[in-house]
Amino acid sequence: MGTLATILTLILIFSFFVFVTFFGRLPALKNTPVASLYRLLWVHLPKKIYSLDTRFTGGRFTSSISRFGNHMLYDRHPTVVIIFLVIMLAGYTLYLPAIFPQISLLTKATCCVLASLPLIFLYLSCAVDPGYVTPETLSYHMTLYPYDYALFHPGAECRTCKLPKPPRSKHCSICKRCVAKSDHHCVFINSCVGYGNHRWFLLLLFSTAAMTSFGGILGLSVLGHDLQRKYPAFTLLPSRSVSNSYTRWASIWGFGLHSNIPLGSSTLLALLTSPLVWGLFFYTLYQVYTGVTTNESQKWTELKEDMEDGYAWTRSLPMNRTRDLKIEPRCERWPVQPERVIVATVDGLAPKRPGMVGEGEWVRVRALREVENLYDMGFWDNLGDVFVQDYAFGEGLDEPVAEKRRKKR
Ligand SMILES: [Zn+2]
Ligand SMILES: [Zn+2]
Numbered sequence: 001m002g003t004l005a006t007i008l009t010l011i012l013i014f015s016f017f018v019f020v021t022f023f024g025r026l027p028a029l030k031n032t033p034v035a036s037l038y039r040l041l042w043v044h045l046p047k048k049i050y051s052l053d054t055r056f057t058g059g060r061f062t063s064s065i066s067r068f069g070n071h072m073l074y075d076r077h078p079t080v081v082i083i084f085l086v087i088m089l090a091g092y093t094l095y096l097p098a099i100f101p102q103i104s105l106l107t108k109a110t111c112c113v114l115a116s117l118p119l120i121f122l123y124l125s126c127a128v129d130p131g132y133v134t135p136e137t138l139s140y141h142m143t144l145y146p147y148d149y150a151l152f153h154p155g156a157e158c159r160t161c162k163l164p165k166p167p168r169s170k171h172c173s174i175c176k177r178c179v180a181k182s183d184h185h186c187v188f189i190n191s192c193v194g195y196g197n198h199r200w201f202l203l204l205l206f207s208t209a210a211m212t213s214f215g216g217i218l219g220l221s222v223l224g225h226d227l228q229r230k231y232p233a234f235t236l237l238p239s240r241s242v243s244n245s246y247t248r249w250a251s252i253w254g255f256g257l258h259s260n261i262p263l264g265s266s267t268l269l270a271l272l273t274s275p276l277v278w279g280l281f282f283y284t285l286y287q288v289y290t291g292v293t294t295n296e297s298q299k300w301t302e303l304k305e306d307m308e309d310g311y312a313w314t315r316s317l318p319m320n321r322t323r324d325l326k327i328e329p330r331c332e333r334w335p336v337q338p339e340r341v342i343v344a345t346v347d348g349l350a351p352k353r354p355g356m357v358g359e360g361e362w363v364r365v366r367a368l369r370e371v372e373n374l375y376d377m378g379f380w381d382n383l384g385d386v387f388v389q390d391y392a393f394g395e396g397l398d399e400p401v402a403e404k405r406r407k408k409r
Contacts, residue, residue, distance in 0.1 A: 007265050007269075008268055008272070011268070011269060011272045012272065015272060015273060015276050017041075018276065019034075020034055020037050020038050020041060021038070021041070021042070022280070023038075024037065024038020024039075027297065027298065027301040049062060050062045074173060075174065076174055076175060076190055076191075077190065078190045080187040080188055080190065081122075081126065081187075081188065081189065081190045084122075084188055085122070087269075088119070091215075091269055091270065092115055094262040094263070094266040095215060095219065095263060095266035096111065098262045098263035098266070099111070099218065099219065099222055099263055102222050102225075103218070107218065110214070111214075111215070111218070114207070114210060114211040114214055114215070117207035117211065118204060118207045118208045118211055121200050121201075121203045121204035122189065122204055124200040124203075124204075125186075125191065125193075125197050125200040125201045125204050126189045126190060126191055128196050128197040128200060129196045129197070130175075130179050130180075130191055130192040130195070130196045130197045131169075131179050131181060131182075131192075131194035131195035131196040131197075132175070132177045132178070132179060132180075133158075133161065133163055133166060133169055133177065133178035133179065133180055134163075134177070135163065138163055138166070139329070141166040141169065141195070143329050143330070143331055143332070143333065144166065144168075144180060144181070144195065144331070144333065144390075145167040145168050145331060145334055145375065146167060146331040146336075146337055146338065146374065147167045147328060147338070148167065148338050148373075148374035148375065149317055149341040149357070149358075150338070150340075150341075150342040150371060151296055151299045151300070151303070152165075152167040152168060153341075154324070154327040154328040155327045158171050160176065161177060161178050163178065165178060167331075168180065168181045168182070168195075168293065168296070168375065169181065170182035172185050174192075175191065175192050179192040179194040179195075180194055180195040181194050181198070181293060182194050182293060182295050183198060183201075183287075183293040183295060184293075184294040186201065189204070199386050199387045201284070202281070202284055202285070202288070202386065205277060205280050205281035205284060206281050208277045209274060209277040209281050211270075212270040212271070212273050212274035212277055213274045213278075215266070215267070215270040216267055216268075216270035216271035216274055219263055219264075219266065219267025219270065219271075220236065220271070223256045223257060223260060223263060223264065223267065224236040224256070226256060226259075226260070227252055227253070227255075227256040231252060234249070234252055235249075288379070288382050288383055289379045289382065290376060291375045291376025291377065291382050292373065292376070296375070300368065300373075303342070303344065303368070304367075304368045306344035307366055307367060307368060308367075310348055310364055310366070311344045311345055311346075311348045312343070312344045313342070313343055313344075313350055313351055313364060313365065314340050314341065314342045314343075314362070314363060314364075314365045314370075314371075315340065315341060315358040315359065315360045315362050315363065316339065316340060316341075316358060316359055316360045317338055317340055317341045317357065317358050317359075318358075318359055319337065319339070321357070333390065333391075333392070333393070334374075334393070335377065336374060336377075337374075338374055339372075340358075340371075340372075341356075341357050341358040342365060342371060350362040377393060381393055
């Protein structure tokens, strides 16, 4: 069991660190052990190493590590994509030749399709323009979404790109450009996830999750049937039928995995990575369901804190207001328009600046549930907006989409 145990332990440790690194900063996991472990790994431990290094080598070790780390973290390079591809292709090389002699033609075809899809979607996620905002594409990206006057207000300019910031866009310090409907920069595709490639990213996660589940279960059933030939009383699921003992059942499984190392190790790799990929897929799908991007979910969290501290204010935004079309083009595509403006002030007092948009008295907003998310049109329309470029809302409906659904956050 030596080789298998080592592979298993390494995969488990790796998956756990990936989980902590990716999920540790999520607002939803604040005040949980995952967030504490993230801080320990990525804040406290580097600080401790830095202070030790300053004392012993004058900081030489950490400065070269940080130069390398900065390059790895803040520049575009395909290292993680290559590692991801190598692991995937190594898995295929171990798995497919070992399992092919033992499965039907239809199952072989399913394996080939399931093995190809993640590669195709990985290529599309990497190669398709995520929605970079350039002088040429600016006017197109400006008309995709309206400003919601809560997270995105017109008139802001990116300090680096020197271009107006379209609604839902964000500057990526790694791509060094603004990205339309920016979700996050993903090292697994060496690109941002944005308006242009969100659909390919979602399909990459789904196809990888489906492949690892199918491969894992198929591998287990083939290995199990091999074992049943040797031990007729053996069952695939935990059972005491073999010599009346779970330990013996587990040790027969161990023997089975060990007797076919290529199939055993690739099956374990598939089974252990599968929950992580399904987790990432459902998290991304949940964001589509709620109509927020990762970037917006962080902005909503900040606004929520401002609301709870009494720093957020709102007032009405008349529908017939005059717009400065130079900074706020009309968005014909989006079926709803903002009805309120929400701002957070630095001193906690009502906004006083003359000429601010909106009319009527400013009132404090105390909770997120009092506020509408303009970009949430309901799950199916949100999904349509991800998958269809320039998605037309409400086609074939009698009632306007705006009436159909105006959901509170
Ligand atoms: Zn920018
Ligand atoms: Zn980026």
